[in-house]
Amino acid sequence: MSALNPEHIDLSHTEPSQITQNNFTNHGVDNLVAPSVKQLQQKGIARNYAQANRYLRLSTTLVLISALAIVWWLAPQQDFISINARLLSLFPVVILIIATLGFVVTLYGTYADKVKFYALREHDISYSSGLIFYKTVSQPILRIQHVELKRGPIDRKIGLAKLQVFSAGGALHTFEIPGLPIAEAQKIRQFILDHKDSNRHG
Amino acid sequence: MDKSIIATEHKQESDNVINGHTVDVNEVAEPYSVDASVSETSFSEPRTEMNTQQWQRLSPIAILYFAAKLITTLFSNVVYIAPAVLLSYNEILAHPHIWLPVGLLLFSIMVAVTLLKFYFFQYRLSNGHIEIRSGVFSKTHINLPFSRIQNVKLEQPIYYRPFAYTCLQLDTAGSAKQEAKVVALKVDFAEQLKAEILASYQQAPMTEAAAETDKSTQPSVSDSAEILLNRRSLKDLVIHGISSNRVWIFLGLLAPFLDDIAEYGVRAFFYLGIDIEQLLTVADKPWWQVGLFALTLTLLALFTVTLFSIAGAIISFYNFTLHKIDDRYIRRSGLLTKHEVTMRLSRLQMVVKQQDWLDILLKRINLKFEQSNANMQNIQPGAHNNKIIVPAIKYHECQALIADAYPNNQLMSIDYQSISKHFLLRNIGYILLPIFMLLSIFVFVIEKTMLLWLISGIFSVLTALIYCRWRRWGFAQDEHYIYIRKGLLGVDYYCFPRYKVQQTSIKQSWFSKRKALASISLILASGSQTVPFIDESLAYDWVDEALRVVESSGKSWM
Numbered sequence: 177m178s179a180l181n182p183e184h185i186d187l188s189h190t191e192p193s194q195i196t197q198n199n200f201t202n203h204g205v206d207n208l209v210a211p212s213v214k215q216l217q218q219k220g221i222a223r224n225y226a227q228a229n230r231y232l233r234l235s236t237t238l239v240l241i242s243a244l245a246i247v248w249w250l251a252p253q254q255d256f257i258s259i260n261a262r263l264l265s266l267f268p269v270v271i272l273i274i275a276t277l278g279f280v281v282t283l284y285g286t287y288a289d290k291v292k293f294y295a296l297r298e299h300d301i302s303y304s305s306g307l308i309f310y311k312t313v314s315q316p317i318l319r320i321q322h323v324e325l326k327r328g329p330i331d332r333k334i335g336l337a338k339l340q341v342f343s344a345g346g347a348l349h350t351f352e353i354p355g356l357p358i359a360e361a362q363k364i365r366q367f368i369l370d371h372k373d374s375n376r377h378g
Numbered sequence: 379m380d381k382s383i384i385a386t387e388h389k390q391e392s393d394n395v396i397n398g399h400t401v402d403v404n405e406v407a408e409p410y411s412v413d414a415s416v417s418e419t420s421f422s423e424p425r426t427e428m429n430t431q432q433w434q435r436l437s438p439i440a441i442l443y444f445a446a447k448l449i450t451t452l453f454s455n456v457v458y459i460a461p462a463v464l465l466s467y468n469e470i471l472a473h474p475h476i477w478l479p480v481g482l483l484l485f486s487i488m489v490a491v492t493l494l495k496f497y498f499f500q501y502r503l504s505n506g507h508i509e510i511r512s513g514v515f516s517k518t519h520i521n522l523p524f525s526r527i528q529n530v531k532l533e534q535p536i537y538y539r540p541f542a543y544t545c546l547q548l549d550t551a552g553s554a555k556q557e558a559k560v561v562a563l564k565v566d567f568a569e570q571l572k573a574e575i576l577a578s579y580q581q582a583p584m585t586e587a588a589a590e591t592d593k594s595t596q597p598s599v600s601d602s603a604e605i606l607l608n609r610r611s612l613k614d615l616v617i618h619g620i621s622s623n624r625v626w627i628f629l630g631l632l633a634p635f636l637d638d639i640a641e642y643g644v645r646a647f648f649y650l651g652i653d654i655e656q657l658l659t660v661a662d663k664p665w666w667q668v669g670l671f672a673l674t675l676t677l678l679a680l681f682t683v684t685l686f687s688i689a690g691a692i693i694s695f696y697n698f699t700l701h702k703i704d705d706r707y708i709r710r711s712g713l714l715t716k717h718e719v720t721m722r723l724s725r726l727q728m729v730v731k732q733q734d735w736l737d738i739l740l741k742r743i744n745l746k747f748e749q750s751n752a753n754m755q756n757i758q759p760g761a762h763n764n765k766i767i768v769p770a771i772k773y774h775e776c777q778a779l780i781a782d783a784y785p786n787n788q789l790m791s792i793d794y795q796s797i798s799k800h801f802l803l804r805n806i807g808y809i810l811l812p813i814f815m816l817l818s819i820f821v822f823v824i825e826k827t828m829l830l831w832l833i834s835g836i837f838s839v840l841t842a843l844i845y846c847r848w849r850r851w852g853f854a855q856d857e858h859y860i861y862i863r864k865g866l867l868g869v870d871y872y873c874f875p876r877y878k879v880q881q882t883s884i885k886q887s888w889f890s891k892r893k894a895l896a897s898i899s900l901i902l903a904s905g906s907q908t909v910p911f912i913d914e915s916l917a918y919d920w921v922d923e924a925l926r927v928v929e930s931s932g933k934s935w936m
Contacts, residue, residue: 200926200929200930202925202926202929211922211925211926212918212922213882213884213918213921213922213925214918214922299925299929299930300925300929308887308888309885309886309887309888310885310887310888310891311884311885311886312883312884313882313883314881314882314883314921314925315880315881316879316881316925316928316929317929318928318929318932319879319880319881319928319935343880343881343901344750344880344903344936345880345881345901345902345903346901346903346905348906349880349881349901349906351881
């Protein structure tokens with residue numbers, strides 16, 4: 177993964193007072209491309225994110241199945257609580273359904289995690305995802321109100337972070353990029369903060 | 379008491395905030411004789427500063443406010459225990475030695491709480507800050523610099539009116555917690571305070587995005603007079619009551635109680651000598667008689683509900699006026715509680731021109747000026763805090779208002795492009811039709827042909843509705859603005875300048891990608907606007923253009 181170098185972008189000419197329609201540019205941070213969301217220089221999120229997610233989904237399914245199986249197996253052998261026999265006979269079906277669902281979700285997730293991309297340009301940040309329902313969200317940096325890095329226990333273990341960006345669009349439209357290597361996430365955050373500063377005092 | 383105060387909201391920015399801003403002297407220079415302890419500042423600052431050196435208690439009239447608030451919160455919670463009370467009503471009545479002391483105790487607790495709340499509510503004005511301490515057990519200390527206040531609202535409940543008091547509500551753009559309400563101020567003092575706060579906001583150093591050239595050229599606040607933009611008569615409000623959705627909102631609210639109401643109604647009629655249940659027993663009556671009864675009952679119900687709706691419209695919009703002073707819109711209305719909402723033009727996110735089907739027939743429009751709803755949590759029901767709605771206006775009035783807010787706007791005249799017919803294909807062909815087929819086969823198999831008619835009826839109504847939806851959905855753009863039209867039976871027009879966009883998104887499914895279609899969402903501070911099933915290239919053009927305008931203009935959204 178190529179390093180992100182916010183220092184290399186000359187932010188001085190992006191000061192709003194100087195931007196006119198003619199000299200406005202919005203190149204990709206690493207490369208020079210035309211400013212269309214259609215041709216973003218996209219980067220995939222971390223590989224081990226998909227891996228960790230796959231294990232997480234699989235193990236959740238397994239835990240659920242084994243818990244149900246244990247109950248199913250133990251229930252007739254104890255007499256503390258009486259359990260309806262018909263309810264018990266439903267257990268294999270439920271276990272089968274959960275197993276199938278877990279398998280499908282894991283399979284879908286494995287492929288869906290591979291098509292999560294993000295792209296950073298001079299003035300905005302985009303995230304695209306989706307296997308069947310494809311979606312690209314773009315967030316102008318100028319409209320960002322604050323940035324957060326979120327790291328759950330798994331993220332911390334494998335050195336990843338989730339970048340959250342808040343705008344006035346409200347909580348429903350929080351811009352999120354999951355599975356970023358922590359260093360990369362910090363760089364993006366710094367890039368956003370620097371960008372805002374350069375705008376504010378420009 | 380001081381030690382126990384937990385300073386939850388404490389922003390210390392006193393050094394850089396408002397030193398020596400100049401409010402026009404002739405308006406604010408007269409000494410504030412409203413409250414004895416409101417004294418002129420003794421510092422060397424300009425005399426325009428409003429200062430109360432010590433902490434102020436409110437006028438005792440505020441007790442009324444706290445009592446009313448306590449009662450309303452109690453009532454809204456009483457709903458949950460009401461069934462229990464009603465069930466054991468007789469039993470409770472039979473034991474006065476229990477309910478009497480309990481009731482008395484409750485009453486005295488309420489009185490005590492009200493008095494304590496009043497006692498612990500204090501405010502102070504100093505150096506362009508307003509500080510409010512409140513709370514009996516959990517104490518709150520709010521410190522707001524005037525320059526951070528975005529919105530000043532005056533709210534005058536009916537019991538304040540004879541004494542000329544008002545509530546002053548202050549909103550910040552940030553968190554909902556940071557809003558403050560001074561519960562009882564003399565009206566003229568509140569007005570002066572409002573003027574000063576608004577003025578200081580204008581002259582405070584811009585901390586938001588810098589390039590707000592439109593603000594630096596503002597004239598001073600107080601030298602221009604309010605211009606009346608619109609006024610609504612009682613007749614307009616009646617029309618609004620008839621045509622507005624309030625009917626259905628009201629029905630929705632009533633839904634849990636419909637059973638009880640119906641039963642009560644039936645019993646009432648029974649006392650009048652009319653047995654509705656017998657009337658409604660279909661068996662021994664000719665069909666036309668039954669039909670007529672049903673129709674009459676429906677009309678009667680509709681009529682009652684419409685009356686309520688009209689009453690609702692009058693209560694919230696009575697004496698509606700919309701003024702403009704410089705770049706601020708001021709809405710005043712209200713029968714019982716008078717609301718005054720002030721909104722700066724720069725805060726306006728979107729204009730919505732709304733017409734229900736009845737509005738279309740009556741040729742009226744409801745115009746909404748939408749503001750950021752980032753702090754939706756603190757909207758009191760009925761206050762319409764963040765929007766200015768101008769109800770039931772005529773076409774030319776609407777035209778004038780929109781032109782005033784958004785010059786060179788073509789909302790009323792632009793040609794809308796319709797969305798792709800695949801919208802119909804997807805919703806009817808791929809979703810509705812298969813469900814209909816499956817159901818009909820099922821019904822056919824179990825041989826209930828009557829049901830088949832019902833299902834077909836529902837299917838055709840839904841199809842018609844989807845078609846209406848498709849017909850209504852349109853979009854257009856010009857140099858500055860984006861226009862979206864949508865609706866079902868009624869029609870809504872949305873218009874906003876491109877630079878208000880907060881975020882964009884493009885969605886495509888695997889199917890629509892093959893058809894080169896996409897849907898776009900433009901997220902504004904007032905909510906998101908979606909246009910589905912448009913040309914893929916057009917979708918990218920719109921998004922690119924919106925992003926370009928937002929990023930290159932550097933204009934602030936508020």
